[in-house]
Amino acid sequence: MAVGIEPNGAGIIGTIHPFTRKTTVESAIRWPDGYCAAVSLAFDVDGPSGDAMLDDSLPHNLRYFSEGSYGPYRAVPRLLDLLAQHDLTATFFVPTWVVEHWPGVCERMVAEGHEVGYHGHRHEVFFDLTLDEQQAVMEHSKAVFQRVLGVTPRGFRTPSGDWSSDTAALLRRFGVLYSSSMRGDDRPYFHPAVDGRHGLVELPARWDMDDYTALAYFADPAFPSGLDRISDYRVVSRNWIAEFEGYAREGLFWTTILHPKVSCKPGRLRILDELFGAIRAHDDVWVAHAGAVAQWWVDTHGQEASV
Numbered sequence: 006m007a008v009g010i011e012p013n014g015a016g017i018i019g020t021i022h023p024f025t026r027k028t029t030v031e032s033a034i035r036w037p038d039g040y041c042a043a044v045s046l047a048f049d050v051d052g053p054s055g056d057a058m059l060d061d062s063l064p065h066n067l068r069y070f071s072e073g074s075y076g077p078y079r080a081v082p083r084l085l086d087l088l089a090q091h092d093l094t095a096t097f098f099v100p101t102w103v104v105e106h107w108p109g110v111c112e113r114m115v116a117e118g119h120e121v122g123y124h125g126h127r128h129e130v131f132f133d134l135t136l137d138e139q140q141a142v143m144e145h146s147k148a149v150f151q152r153v154l155g156v157t158p159r160g161f162r163t164p165s166g167d168w169s170s171d172t173a174a175l176l177r178r179f180g181v182l183y184s185s186s187m188r189g190d191d192r193p194y195f196h197p198a199v200d201g202r203h204g205l206v207e208l209p210a211r212w213d214m215d216d217y218t219a220l221a222y223f224a225d226p227a228f229p230s231g232l233d234r235i236s237d238y239r240v241v242s243r244n245w246i247a248e249f250e251g252y253a254r255e256g257l258f259w260t261t262i263l264h265p266k267v268s269c270k271p272g273r274l275r276i277l278d279e280l281f282g283a284i285r286a287h288d289d290v291w292v293a294h295a296g297a298v299a300q301w302w303v304d305t306h307g308q309e310a311s312v
């Protein structure tokens with residue numbers, strides 16, 4: 006690994022480490038209103054998008070389709086009910102193919118005060134796309150969000166955990182304020198500045214908080230490879246709460262990569278119920294949409310990152 010380059014989840018291409026560019030604070034973060042840390046709950050509503058859609062096998066792959074569609078059809082409404090019980094709102098990264106096919110549940114997200122963000126149209130692997138192809142995905146996604154939901158997202162999470170070196174600048178041209186795609190830090194930072202203006206804000210997430218690592222298992226093909234069982238739900242609950250509390254203790258920014266089709270099934274909902282309760286018990290932690298955290302980061306540190 007080259008000095009100053011942080012690996013992303015796929016380990017393919019990196020982004021500049023904030024400390025080497027000195028574009029962000031190097032000491033304790035002073036969060037607004039005296040809060041000691043910040044949290045953005047984030048969910049990726051992939052639905053049946055992904056490989057089977059990209060290779061056009063989806064219409065012939067009904068098992069994959071039904072597994073995926075369980076997310077927007079059954080799991081998201083259950084999650085929205087639970088969030089409302091805890092008086093929490095979240096950020097939902099949604100491929101616009103899902104927005105087109107399940108508009109009702111997406112309209113409910115917006116109506117109940119949640120944030121929606123870009124996540125490709127068909128959950129494309131951005132690293133494999135040319136810049137023109139990435140631009141076409143963004144143009145199409147922007148149009149769908151406007152037409153179906155009447156919103157223009159400010160956030161983006163790359164569907165595949167990677168992108169190409171030009172993606173951050175492309176996203177800025179679409180008015181995107183922040184990304185939550187990289188893995189290399191536990192606090193917000195800026196991607197490189199463009200034309201004398203601060204770059205995209207990165208709100209990094211961690212594989213530790215991706216529910217696939219503990220709760221997903223597919224028999225054919227075996228995925229995640231090497232995993233032979235689903236984790237004990239009580240252990241998952243304790244792990245996730247411990248992660249949150251560690252970030253709170255150190256005054257950092259914490260977010261999640263949770264998928265309703267994975268972690269919002271009836272028995273697993275208790276894990277989230279306990280996690281949400283633990284977050285709510287910390288009235289010293291700022292719980293906000295990812296977009297609000299990114300905007301605050303720009304307001305507070307944008308000037309020093311504009312070079």
Ligand SMILES: [Zn+2]
Binds near residue numbers: 049051124128164
């Ligand atoms: Zn996804």
